[in-house]
Amino acid sequence: MSMNPDQENFEELRRLLALKRHEQPPPGYFHDFSREVITRIKAGEAAGNAPFLDRLVETAPWLRRLWEGFEPKAIVAGAFGVGVCSLLVVGLISSERIDSNPGAFMPNTELPQNILASVPSQTVGSSLFERAAADHGVASLIATNQSQSSIFDEIRRPYVQPVTFSVPVLGN
Amino acid sequence: MIMAEPTARKVSKEPDVPAAGSPPPPPDEAVLVSRARQGDLGAYDELVRLYQERIYATVYHMTANHEDANDLAQEAFIKAYQALKSFKGGSSFYTWVYRIAVNKTINFLKQRKHRTHMSLDDLDFNAEHDPDLVALISDKTPRREIDLSELQEKLNTAMQKLSEPHRLVVTLHDVQGSSHEEIAEIMGCNIGTVRSRLFYARQQLQALLSDYLK
Known part of the structure; x- marks a missing residue:
C-alpha cells in the first residue's frame, strides 16, 4: 500500500495518541x-x-x-x-x-358409533372428514383408519371424552 | 488463527556473574509464578511490581478515570492470584493477567452509567517538551492557542466515544506500543481482526479530532 494522505493523517493521529503516555497517576x-x-x-x-x-x-x-x-x-x-x-x-x-387432560391434545382415532352416526350423509362442508364420512360411511372410515398403520398405534390409547357436534346442513 | 503461545516473559537476561556488591538480577517470571502458586505472597508481590504500571495504564486509558483504574487494576491482580491454580502456563503470566484486567475493565464499562469525570490533572509537565506535542501544536495546526489540558480533554473524550474493543486496540497499539500479535493474544482474536479494528478506530478518531490533525 503506497503512502497516501490518509496514512499520513494516521501518522499525526498516532503522534497525538502517543501523548497519552504522559498521563500518569499521582507521584508515588x-x-x-x-x-x-x-x-x-x-x-x-x-x-x-x-x-x-x-x-x-x-x-x-x-x-x-x-x-x-x-x-x-x-x-x-x-x-x-x-x-x-x-x-x-x-x-x-x-x-x-x-x-x-392429555386427550384434548391427542387425535381421536376411534370415535363411538353413535357420534359418527349422527353425522348426516350429505356433504355439507369442505372438510375432508365430513366428505369421507358422508361418501364412504363410518365403518369403512374406521376400517380405513385401522388398516393403515399409524404412529399412534404404538401409543397407549388415552382416555377420550366424547364430543358431540352437529354439522349444519346447507342448501335446504 | 491464534499465534503460537510465546514463552514465558523473562524479567531480565541470563545473569552473568554479578559485580561485587551489586544486587542479584530478578528471578524468571516462571519461578515467581511457581512460588506464588504455592502461596508465596512475596513472589506475587514481585510479579505485581513487574506489571503494575502497564496494567494500570491500559485500564486507565480505557476508563479515563484514575479511581476506577486503581480499583480495576487491583482487582485484576487479586483475581489473578485467586485463579493461579487454574493458570496452566500456556501463555505468559503477563498476557494472562492482561486478559483478566481487560475483561474486568470491559465488563465494568458496560455496567457503569455514563460518567464524564476524567482525571485532567494527570498530564505531567514533561509533555510540554514532548517533541511530538511540539510538532503537533505548530504553525500547521489551526488551533494554535490550544493548551495541554484542553488537548487532553479532547483526546480522552474522543477515545471514550469508541466502543470498548476499538478503544482497547488503540490503547494497546498506539498508546502503549504493543504489537499486533500481542494484542491478538490479549484480546483472544486473530491478527486480521486487530488490524481491522485498529483501522476503524483510527478513522473514527481522525474524524473526531480533525481540528487538531490538520
Missing part, C-alpha cells in the same frame, strides 16, 4: 500499589471463612443492590415475595391441568 502511586494488593489478598483469605450468604453477596453485587432496595421498603419485599409465590402456584396448577 505505584510505591503502595503492590502492598495494597497483597493486603487485600490477605484480607480476602481471612474472609474466606465468611458465611455463605456474605460471600454470595460479595460476588454478586446485583444481589446486594436488590437486598438494599428491599430493606427500607418492607411492602415492596412482601409484594415481591407474593408475586414469586403466585407465579409458582400458577405454574403448578397449569402443569396439573395438562397432565390430567
